[in-house]
Amino acid sequence: MPTILAIETSCDESASAVVQDRRVLSSIISSQIVTHRITGGIVPEVASREHLQTLNLVIAQALEQASVRWADIDAIAVTCAPGLVGSLLMGAMVAKTLALIHDKPLLAIHHHEGHIYSAFLSDPQLEPPFLCLLVSGGDTRLVAVEGYGQYRLLGQTRDDAVGEAYDKVARMLNLGYPGGPAIDQLAQRGNPKAFPLPRGKLDHLYDMSFSGLKTAVLRLVEKHHAQNLPLDAADLAASFQRTVVEVLTDRVLRAMESLSYDTVVVAGGVSANQGLRKRLGVVTEQRGGRAIFPPMAYCTDNAAMIGCAASQRYVQGYRSHLNVGVFSRLSLQAIDDLYDESKA
Ligand code: KG4
Numbered sequence: 534m535p536t537i538l539a540i541e542t543s544c545d546e547s548a549s550a551v552v553q554d555r556r557v558l559s560s561i562i563s564s565q566i567v568t569h570r571i572t573g574g575i576v577p578e579v580a581s582r583e584h585l586q587t588l589n590l591v592i593a594q595a596l597e598q599a600s601v602r603w604a605d606i607d608a609i610a611v612t613c614a615p616g617l618v619g620s621l622l623m624g625a626m627v628a629k630t631l632a633l634i635h636d637k638p639l640l641a642i643h644h645h646e647g648h649i650y651s652a653f654l655s656d657p658q659l660e661p662p663f664l665c666l667l668v669s670g671g672d673t674r675l676v677a678v679e680g681y682g683q684y685r686l687l688g689q690t691r692d693d694a695v696g697e698a699y700d701k702v703a704r705m706l707n708l709g710y711p712g713g714p715a716i717d718q719l720a721q722r723g724n725p726k727a728f729p730l731p732r733g734k735l736d737h738l739y740d741m742s743f744s745g746l747k748t749a750v751l752r753l754v755e756k757h758h759a760q761n762l763p764l765d766a767a768d769l770a771a772s773f774q775r776t777v778v779e780v781l782t783d784r785v786l787r788a789m790e791s792l793s794y795d796t797v798v799v800a801g802g803v804s805a806n807q808g809l810r811k812r813l814g815v816v817t818e819q820r821g822g823r824a825i826f827p828p829m830a831y832c833t834d835n836a837a838m839i840g841c842a843a844s845q846r847y848v849q850g851y852r853s854h855l856n857v858g859v860f861s862r863l864s865l866q867a868i869d870d871l872y873d874e875s876k877a
């Protein structure tokens with residue numbers, strides 16, 4: 534099995550890992566959360582500069598913790614899409630430079646494919662087909678993993694990502710950044726049926742929408758302020774969370790039933806959500822299936838999942854050109870744009 538040095542900088546985590554197939558030899562993550570808390574969200578320029586400052590150190594730590602030398606590394610993997618362009622560029626430039634200096638092949642990895650592969654890190658026996666629900670601050674999508682490297686996008690959010698909706702609602706309730714964990718905590722003490730909220734009706738079977746829900750919460754907050762009425766923030770958090778969890782669970786169940794899948798892997802930062810874990814766990818089990826929630830270290834952005842995806846591509850013969858670009862948006866269907874056709 535190849536030994537891969539992986540780098541991930543698509544958003545606000547500078548991460549590096551050393552991976553052999555589904556085995557993680559080291560995984561180092563340097564989070565920028567303290568910096569972004571000051572502005573209440575990510576300023577892309579600031580995120581890029583932080584990557585520049587920390588990445589070399591993070592890579593050195595990953596190599597040291599894995600007890601490997603450059604001679605042991607078979608390839609260098611880096612996230613090249615999708616994400617914040619400035620952040621992606623930092624990782625890609627460092628990866629290309631290291632590939633050139635140490636004469637190693639380069640593998641550009643799609644961030645979503647990385648999230649899908651986080652499932653293999655927590656469950657080494659897992660084999661496709663399965664569903665992957667990706668729920669993070671920048672993405673919300675349901676993907677059918679039909680085989681290795683074979684993905685079918687079933688549905689996605691038409692507007693806000695679910696984590697983004699959590700962060701915005703938390704800001705309305707003055708709960709700080711990131712808002713997801715704060716709302717999740719507060720929701721445990723509230724009445725989830727206190728406020729009926731919209732679920733966003735869409736024609737497409739598996740798509741989702743969260744901007745109407747977010748606006749409905751804003752209107753409620755504004756109305757209570759304008760009329761000087763007390764607002765039970767725990768009830769509102771619980772009602773918001775219940776609505777989100779119902780929408781996500783509904784889309785997963787639709788796919789499981791109509792397409793005969795029995796396993797769903799939940800990845801991305803929102804997979805930490807207690808309400809989602811409980812509900813999806815129960816309903817999938819009732820149908821004889823299962824929901825896999827990888828450990829949080831592999832759910833949020835990390836380089837181990839990038840290395841795992843790269844291991845698979847490496848043995849299949851994929852290689853990327855040193856002039857491969859970075860892309861703020863790139864669908865999983867266009868994943869081959871990251872590889873050198875002659876070598877795949
Ligand atoms: O995957 P991730 O770490 O990175 C980005 O997408 O940037 O996801 C971060 C998102 C944030 O929006 C955060 O509020 C949300 O995940 N999040 C949660 C919880 N923990 C983190 N949302 C709901 N409930 C949680 N417990």
